[in-house]
Amino acid sequence: MSLALPPDHILPQPRALLGRVAELPLELGDTLQDVTLRGFAYGPPLGSAPVFVLAGGITADALPLGDGRRPGWWQALEATGLLQLDRHTVLAPGTLGNVSDWPALCALDRTDAVDLPRLTPFDLAAATEAWLMQIGCPQGVTWIGASVGGLVGLALALQRPDRISRLITISAGHQPDGWGTGVRHLQRELVRDALRAPWPDALQRHAGVATAMKRARQLGLLSYRGRDELSARFGRLTPTSAVPPIASYLEHNGEKFANHFSPQRFLLLSEAIDRFYIADPAALPAALAPLRCRVTVVGVPADLLFPLALQQELNDALEAAGVATQLLVLRSHFGHDAFLADQVALAELLLEHGILLED
């Protein structure tokens, strides 16, 4: 993270806001029972100020602006003054299948199950909509979503066109591409292999699954980060070393992830990305025509996972649909992770283009 907060910066206090859905029917036919919807709010009470929703990656918590003591994963959006918590209410819905969950999923966390309900970003959007209604936010919001958070914003704007008055989608798109789907499929296979393997005992099973989660995360990191960044940060494999310098970066970040994230939740949400489908390319403009929001599509040329070409396709389809849209290019060597690793530059790009000004 390139974010350095001034020492006198006062972090905002989040307020936990809960919701509950007794039955949540899913796009592909399953039904979730007894879903607890979690999320947080920052700034003025709901109903007293314009509302901004922040949504990030599948493994993100729902504290993008921190917990009041430590900064969050999108702190720069507030620290740069893009969001102003004296006059903007900021909401962070917990992703369904990660932060927002249900008893059957919690039970799965303790098993080796690989057969899971089929979630899509439309389901994540429906859960967010239920949460927004239950916490008392019926009005149109500005949605700032990166990665799966961008997919969910687009899904929600299609499900309920008056819900989102302004949509900013970053490093997302209208679909994943073949390479990204292949990479995520392989990540899932690594985890499934370990869940299914004939480990001699429970302890070794636990260690084996953790190793697989670590490797899956490492493959993720190689798709999240920019290749020029990796070349610049990590030198070559020297004659005296057994592993290349990138190994310790991959090891550290892989371990951290494996120690705190559930294999089942990872499988569920990784697959949800690959199940995002609006329409085939030719039918896409017609499918997007119901949108009532203005859209800003942000793409990063070094993004390997949701490449700039996908952002251009989305922007073109929106234009063809008659939606007010613009494509902004964030020139960052951090690749897909630029929305985190270069978040000051992202905030400045949005500020520079006056994206969040009321009008």
Add this chain to the structure above:
Amino acid sequence: MSLALPPDHILPQPRALLGRVAELPLELGDTLQDVTLRGFAYGPPLGSAPVFVLAGGITADALPLGDGRRPGWWQALEATGLLQLDRHTVLAPGTLGNVSDWPALCALDRTDAVDLPRLTPFDLAAATEAWLMQIGCPQGVTWIGASVGGLVGLALALQRPDRISRLITISAGHQPDGWGTGVRHLQRELVRDALRAPWPDALQRHAGVATAMKRARQLGLLSYRGRDELSARFGRLTPTSAVPPIASYLEHNGEKFANHFSPQRFLLLSEAIDRFYIADPAALPAALAPLRCRVTVVGVPADLLFPLALQQELNDALEAAGVATQLLVLRSHFGHDAFLADQVALAELLLEHGILLED
């Protein structure tokens, strides 16, 4: 492979040519004992025609123009008339650590060892040089090398500048980059994890290692193939399918590889790529100045593993070194594997530029 041979095409007959080295000292300090050098020749006897050497990837056999009954992995270079076997002698040296091996490596194939000698492309070049001398080819050759075969050609031209009169290096470069090194490191970690894991018995160990080799190969495929190719060939994950369409492609190719390739040989040669080092960028022109050959650098814009930028860097450094060089761009959506999957286009590009004409 996009190669369709005419039905009356007569495949050339290869001739096996063996060599042996009692002691092969390696660049990084180890010494190999009793190395058997294997390779094949096609066309006129050595000494009666100009000699062309073909060298490909780390897992390739030494039969690029086939075994006389089935076509080989680079058949188009002959089928298109780029190489003419009535007046060109074609040699295919077996890669050290794969086709050319030594008793201690064969013994390792039956173990779970992960500690292996450290090979570099300079060692592969030294083994090739020994083979060329022993089979009676002391003269300068035209080297056509793709992927690691390109690295080895460059290494050999530096070791013995009069050995190579013309060097064509395809999808290779003067070094791997950080992303490629990260991908290969992760491939090796997947295999090492399985070699070290506490499997309950030998049968399950065998299956576990084969699964790891399959996953490593699948990660390789995602770096070998072009992303537009993958998007075009494989559709999206449909609501009714459990895995995306790319899964069966990855499964088929991964299994095939896991069933015939030794984990130790894979670790050895994958690492050899990451151990390729000529000089730091500033010192590279001086390090390349001893070259006496003309060079053609071929790059593919869609190559994810040895990207076009690396080919441009090599070409620039060669120019700065005063070496006669040219950069040719092969526009293929097949990525790194274009030298195989688009080999007719490669042959036509070389024909069009008169690369192999005597002068």
